[in-house]
Amino acid sequence: MRVLAFLDGTLADPDQPHVRVDDLGLLRGDGIFETVLVADGVPRELGPHLDRLARSAHMLDLPEPDLSAWERAVRLVIDNWSGGPEIAVKLVYTRGVEGDPYAEPLAYALGMEIEEKVRRARAEGVAVVSLDRGFASDLAERAPWLLLGAKTLSYGVNMAALREAARRGADDVVFTATDGSLLEGPTSSVVVARGRTLYTSPPTVGILPGTTQRAVFRAAEAAGWATKVEPVPGEELHTADGVFLASSVRKLTRVHTLDGTPLPDSTSAHAELARAYDAQYT
Numbered sequence: 037m038r039v040l041a042f043l044d045g046t047l048a049d050p051d052q053p054h055v056r057v058d059d060l061g062l063l064r065g066d067g068i069f070e071t072v073l074v075a076d077g078v079p080r081e082l083g084p085h086l087d088r089l090a091r092s093a094h095m096l097d098l099p100e101p102d103l104s105a106w107e108r109a110v111r112l113v114i115d116n117w118s119g120g121p122e123i124a125v126k127l128v129y130t131r132g133v134e135g136d137p138y139a140e141p142l143a144y145a146l147g148m149e150i151e152e153k154v155r156r157a158r159a160e161g162v163a164v165v166s167l168d169r170g171f172a173s174d175l176a177e178r179a180p181w182l183l184l185g186a187k188t189l190s191y192g193v194n195m196a197a198l199r200e201a202a203r204r205g206a207d208d209v210v211f212t213a214t215d216g217s218l219l220e221g222p223t224s225s226v227v228v229a230r231g232r233t234l235y236t237s238p239p240t241v242g243i244l245p246g247t248t249q250r251a252v253f254r255a256a257e258a259a260g261w262a263t264k265v266e267p268v269p270g271e272e273l274h275t276a277d278g279v280f281l282a283s284s285v286r287k288l289t290r291v292h293t294l295d296g297t298p299l300p301d302s303t304s305a306h307a308e309l310a311r312a313y314d315a316q317y318t
């Protein structure tokens with residue numbers, strides 16, 4: 037099942053065409069997006085997702101998004117959903133038609149079912165490979181025009197990395213900078229556990245500020261864990277007590293294998309953190 041809503045408050049048939057062939061989001065990836073998890077009718081971290089949408093829009097010089105209209109579109113999707121208890125709602129915002137200075141940006145919210153492979157990854161964990169992302173950890177500050185840290189539609193490299201992981205017999209990827217420090221996954225933040233302290237890399241290294249990662253840290257702190265946002269050497273992944281991927285739809289997913297080598301069993305820590313994360317929303 038899918039539900040499509042536009043910002044003017046109208047619903048549309050998601051099986052009909054709505055994107056022009058000359059839309060810059062399609063032709064050049066010139067746009068941004070967010071994905072919001074909705075569970076039992078409640079959107080998780082909607083405010084932070086909308087704040088990040090606005091931040092990405094600013095970085096791309098897109099018109100400032102009307103966050104209230106976006107929130108209404110999400111609610112319209114939820115109110116018209118008749119499928120399962122969980123929805124992935126994608127918020128898509130593009131620059132619009134190429135060459136038309138009067139064209140309105142394209143903006144919509146699309147609700148979709150959660151894929152079975154996502155549910156399986158939540159329960160069983162994933163194998164990942166580490167891949168060099170090809171830039172230094174200080175590049176974002178030196179070259180803001182590269183849009184590192186913006187959630188753009190330009191996901192060609194991320195999708196290529198996931199295909200490379202599949203060729204190597206893995207499910208996902210963790211990216212490292214050219215100095216070997218930890219960055220993020222193609223569609224996730226990376227969280228490392230040492231003892232009862234969680235670590236993640238700071239956005240200043242050129243990664244997306246993680247909404248789910250922040251929610252996991254908030255829940256972990258309430259459960260007695262310590263949290264730190266600081267540079268993480270990539271080689272420490274092999275000796276950590278736990279490695280996790282945090283993303284809206286997959287929530288907190290355990291990494292059980294890295295580059296073909298099994299990691300220490302983090303099942304117990306993952307179960308505790310996953311319960312704490314979910315408990316925030318009940």
